[in-house]
Amino acid sequence: MTELGLIIIAAALVNNFVLVQFLGLCPLMGASRRVEGAIGMGLATGLVLTTASALSHIVEKFLLVPYELEYLRLIAFILIIGAAVQLTELLVKRFSPLLHRILGLYIPLIASNCAVLGVALLNSGASRSLLAAIFYGAGAALGFGLVLSLLAGLRERIEFADVPAPFRGNAIALVTAGILSLAFLGFTGFARL
């Protein structure tokens, strides 16, 4: 139990996928203009991350390893992630049309979010158990959603600040993300994995 908690904290804060490992930066910039959109995007990505890491683990353990097909890992994982994204889009469209309108194009783009593939590959690299893999995925999703909504909050406030002309728009957003990344360095060494 402690180990699972440590996995979550390690994936969410210490080895945060966005700010420490620099995976999934494209949705970080694209979906962090509004807090509502950022939270929705975090939830959708979280759903995909968790299901995809569970499914990838099952497929790797029961299909790829017994037939010695580990070299097909990448293609198989991408297939699974694509399917999980489509499923998430169907769910969001059905249960929250409003969120579907806000997120729009960004939901299919979860498929190309390298954090999702990164989690699946890191899981198989570290040969975790199914439960640990799911917790690692959930922790990564938690960290991603946290960073996304934090940055969206910061960007919303910066919009009303008097930013020097050369820094306006994406430039100040990138600077903000960089400072946030520095802040997350403070978690280094809290939990080892």
Added chain:
Amino acid sequence: MLSGIVILVGLATGLSAVLVIAARLLGSADSSATDAVEQLLPRIQCAQCGYPGCRPYAEAIVNRGADINRCPPGGGDTIRALASLLGRDPIPLDSDLGQASMAQRALIDESTCIGCNRCLEACPVDAIAGLPQRMHTVIAAHCTGCDLCRPPCPVDCIAMVERFA
């Protein structure tokens, strides 16, 4: 080699089958009736009917038998059009939800306005003009009197007035 091809093809087929089944289960059965009803609504997404927007209200009318008299911006014309489309009897507008709101419009007290921009974001028909930190005003011809700009105003400088006073 062969097993690799078989497993990948099987995986792809299995996942597509799951997606097709999910699309069948989750997609709304037939949206043409909802589309027709939505076309008759004003589609300004003012949410005065108590649903999040015109599409959800159209869905509620078609699938859950919601009343057709809940759209103040549409007023009598919309109710008559909906009644003839759906074969129901025309009923008067539900006055709890607001008047047939073309009778009123918003008016911003320009000396009190602090330019916070919140009414502008709330307006479903872009009838408020103004910039952050500057005074805002209502474009009377575009205002539908939906009353959505009033709650967000931090200084209560918006009033609803008779359109033809």
